[in-house]
Amino acid sequence: MTLDRELEVWRQQWQADAAVPQGLPAAIEHQTRNMRVLLAVQIAVTFIFGVGSIAWAFVSFQEDATVLTVAMWTFLTIGWTFSLANRRGTWKPATSTTAAFLDLMIVRCRRRLRTMAFAPAFYVAVLSFNLAWTWIYQDSTRHDASGLWTFLTSGPNLVVWIVTAGLGVLAVGYRRRIQTQVKNLVTVRRQLDEPVRTL
Amino acid sequence: MSDAQPEGDGRRADLERRFSALFAQYGASVARLAASYTHNSTEREDLFQDIAMAIWQALPRFRQECSDRTFLFRIAHNRGISYVSRRRLPVAAIVDEMDVPDMRTDPVAALVNQQEGEQLLDAIRRLPVSYRQIITLTLEDLSYADIAEVVGISEGNVGVRLTRARQLLRQLLQVQK
Numbered sequence: 001m002t003l004d005r006e007l008e009v010w011r012q013q014w015q016a017d018a019a020v021p022q023g024l025p026a027a028i029e030h031q032t033r034n035m036r037v038l039l040a041v042q043i044a045v046t047f048i049f050g051v052g053s054i055a056w057a058f059v060s061f062q063e064d065a066t067v068l069t070v071a072m073w074t075f076l077t078i079g080w081t082f083s084l085a086n087r088r089g090t091w092k093p094a095t096s097t098t099a100a101f102l103d104l105m106i107v108r109c110r111r112r113l114r115t116m117a118f119a120p121a122f123y124v125a126v127l128s129f130n131l132a133w134t135w136i137y138q139d140s141t142r143h144d145a146s147g148l149w150t151f152l153t154s155g156p157n158l159v160v161w162i163v164t165a166g167l168g169v170l171a172v173g174y175r176r177r178i179q180t181q182v183k184n185l186v187t188v189r190r191q192l193d194e195p196v197r198t199l
Numbered sequence: 200m201s202d203a204q205p206e207g208d209g210r211r212a213d214l215e216r217r218f219s220a221l222f223a224q225y226g227a228s229v230a231r232l233a234a235s236y237t238h239n240s241t242e243r244e245d246l247f248q249d250i251a252m253a254i255w256q257a258l259p260r261f262r263q264e265c266s267d268r269t270f271l272f273r274i275a276h277n278r279g280i281s282y283v284s285r286r287r288l289p290v291a292a293i294v295d296e297m298d299v300p301d302m303r304t305d306p307v308a309a310l311v312n313q314q315e316g317e318q319l320l321d322a323i324r325r326l327p328v329s330y331r332q333i334i335t336l337t338l339e340d341l342s343y344a345d346i347a348e349v350v351g352i353s354e355g356n357v358g359v360r361l362t363r364a365r366q367l368l369r370q371l372l373q374v375q376k
Binding site: 006007010011013014015016017018019020021024025027028031032096097098099100101102105177180181184185188191192 | 215218222226227229230231234244247248251252255273276277280281283284285286315316319320327328329330332335337338339340348349350351352365368369
């Protein structure tokens with residue numbers, strides 16, 4: 001069999017499968033709706049916590065509300081600043097060539113790894129502030145060492161520790177997945193560049 | 200407001216029309232490209248939908264800088280690569296034997312054809328991603344120039360890689376038999 005005949009046979013075998021999965025419009029509609037809901041939730045969270053805390057501070061005129069509002073906006077500013085700086089240069093049309101797309105994906109994954117280094121520190125800072133704020137302004141236990149221990153081991157806070165441990169496990173797993181993805185993407189990118197050895 | 204709404208609806212209708220036309224013409228090709236990245240039928244369908252979603256999002260910004268096919272296949276392969284990069288990469292089992300096996304070409308035996316089609320797809324899935332992309336685009340009748348435009352390498356490089364991809368594919372098919 002000649003080489004071109006061989007390719008023609010492969011082409012016929014390949015194109016013989018002409019099935020197209022059904023239900024595409026519904027799936028697109030469903031995914032579009034999900035993305036809109038996600039965006040709405042992000043805006044709502046920022047609005048409720050950011051604007052809500054300011055409104056509370058103005059209405060109550062209490063020290064605790066002011067402290068909470070200042071801290072809330074500090075955390076929101078730090079979070080958004082990091083997020084925007086970390087995303088810089090990571091947007092490109094989905095129609096890029098494979099080589100350009102791989103370069104972009106590698107950068108995105110490395111930025112995600114950077115986020116995974118930032119997020120735990122940010123989480124600890126936010127959690128520490130929330131616990132301190134609650135203990136100082138909202139908790140009725142004595143403000144000494146034994147009172148602090150009682151507060152930290154109370155029912156609601158035990159839930160916080162369990163959730164934190166769970167998030168820690170998830171974060172480690174996610175970080176490993178991203179590391180594997182970077183390794184795979186770099187391998188494919190290298191394949192595109194390296195000279196081809198023909199037999 | 201009342202003017203903006205029909206204009207928005209018109210844009211949406213136009214987008215839906217373009218999207219449907221693209222998938223009517225190239226849906227099967229996109230499904231085959233998705234199939235070259237996973238053998239699991241559920242995952243294949245998920246990847247197909249993922250590709251369709253990416254095309255739907257990119258379509259409003261598509262200004263015919265390249266052909267419809269190049270546009271579609273770039274997105275399809277980029278999503279496919281993104282998909283496999285999250286998993287362990289398949290590695291081609293390279294054998295030393297270089298004899299080209301005789302292909303069974305009985306056109307009447309549909310079952311044999313189907314079986315051979317499945318074997319071909321399975322062998323393609325085992326190729327390294329960079330070769331897999333070149334061979335699937337070739338089997339979709341894209342020219343060297345079009346493939347170079349999709350992948351982002353020179354036409355000369357496409358030719359060299361296609362030769363190597365065919366050698367590997369032949370060996371994999373030989374091993375399967």
